[in-house]
Amino acid sequence: MTLRLAVTPGEPAGIGPDVLIQLIQHGYPHELVAYADPELLQQRAEQLGLALTLKQPGTDPQPLAAGELAVHSVPLTETVTVGQPKPANAASVLKALALATQACMKNTATNKQCAALITGPMHKGVINDAGIAFSGHTEYLAELTSAHRVVMMLATKGLRVALATTHLPLSQVPAAITQTALTETLGILHNELETKFGISKPRILVCGLNPHAGEGGHLGREEIDIIIPVIDSLRAGGLNLIGPLPADTLFTPKYLDTADAVLAMYHDQGLPVLKYQGFGNAVNITLGLPIIRTSVDHGVALDLAGTGTANSGSLSTALSYAVEMAQGILPGKPH
């Protein structure tokens, strides 16, 4: 079945528009609807020397022919110069994200509903410079969809890592790992691996926080006071959890080969490993939202915008994951 997917190119002066235009040069089996300024997309295509035919989404989603892209117009305030983000355009960039999100929400009173949201990179600094508080896509989407708690997960071939904390300073991480937060995070991870990934009784490895997972309390007490009680209680409720394991041994094949996902306690506990395993092909998935949302794992790369040297591999992977999740096919596993 052909799906309709909402795509936000993100920061217009960055490589978000580039990788989308590059990706559809050979067509696409699903209808991608860019929530963006049509003029910006045409300008960027010209700059890249690539073909681009914009069309309105019809009643039923149609596959894209080579160089074709559907667009939902969200005009920018100022003309874009590549590599130079402008605060004046920040409100429009966020509006595009909000409209694309709404298009993915169930019960949308329209036949234009999208099956998933795929986001390009935003420039946090320029949005904050415009006077709009913005700490990241994940947090913004949680607020927009009234999600109580969301979980950031990154996936490459054969490895899925969810994070208990995301962009906190490391010094604030231990205090942020509470029994409530950890219980909710593991609950979301377990449920969505079942519902969105089709894995029944997923086996989840849980990292410790401290060196050697605390070494029985000698190298920190969070494992004993927080992590172990939460694991015990969720296990009693039927979850298949292993841990807390020392993070430096957990990420070895002996453990990973048996796992459906890993919960890392902080950003750099989980993400460097992914960089080894699949840099360029990692995808960022937000769990806990009422919609399917995937994202590229790269930034705005202002210096590459308009040059044609940006790599669309991450966008391609993010789209594939979104499609497979929407179709109920297990993403990231051979099938």
Place this chain on the structure above:
Amino acid sequence: MSESRPLIATMIGDPCGIGPEVIAKAWASGEPHKYSRPVLVGSAAVMEQAVGFAGLDLPVRVIDSVDQISDSPEVIDILDSGKFNMDDLTLGEDNATCGQVCADWLKEADELALSGAVDGTIMGPISSVSMKMAGVLDQVINIEPGISYLFLISGPLRVMHLTDHIPLRETCDLITSDLVFSALQTMDSRLKEWGLPAPRIGVSGLNAHAFGEEEDKEITPGVQRAQAAGINATGPIAPDSIFRHCIEDKYDAVLAMFHDQGHIAIKTWGFVGNCALIVGPPYLHMSVAHGTAYDIVGTGKANHEMMQAAMVLTGSLAAGKGFID
């Protein structure tokens, strides 16, 4: 063979584990002798038994001092202080006597190095459980920030740790510009001694994307002081990228901020054959990364490549001939 080959003392590891076997195999390969003049510290009876487990035919000769070594892969030379009795051997199982004797042998090896009789030491695989039973584990793992540092080596990825066995909650407060600067000075001078004339050091950040208060207030000023002192240090760099840069030869070594940061990088990038230096003592202090592997003791299956690589590398570094990948 040149006489510049350094004298390296290898402590044979826990008598109940695979240490003695892998050391016998590594010795017989002849490789350690190309880079060093090896000598063992431990029990001759344990080594004789291990030579048998390894299926080798090598005499084990007890010597009284390092100047008596035969310097040959065909004869194992060992300094045996007579502290171990074969009646206390429980192959494949922990016991406090073995933990105690390991601590004694380590002390003997370290004293040899401190007196200048040998140029470096290697610690064979010990059992932390046995040493804990004997109450001597603290003697092995006491790495104090600012005084000694754990330096892990995994092929081209080499990582010195600014802090090691510290609860995460306390780690951030320990990271000061003084500590970063002093660690970089130590690292730079050691790398030069080991044979890298112009070491390139990458410094990892503490926070995600190397973006935070500690980077601004402590790490960056520490790196800048090192740069002003002529050290080729770069950073802080995002912790999820810097280790890859080192593997790709952008740096000779990385300074990691804490235990898991460096250990995850070392253990997950897929290289087989790690070893570890303790930087702090005035001589080379190496250990192998594998354990006692009790399940295969005595079967002859134990792989000696990691031990052999550690013996070769220690010789090369002590002679100032650099790393061997």
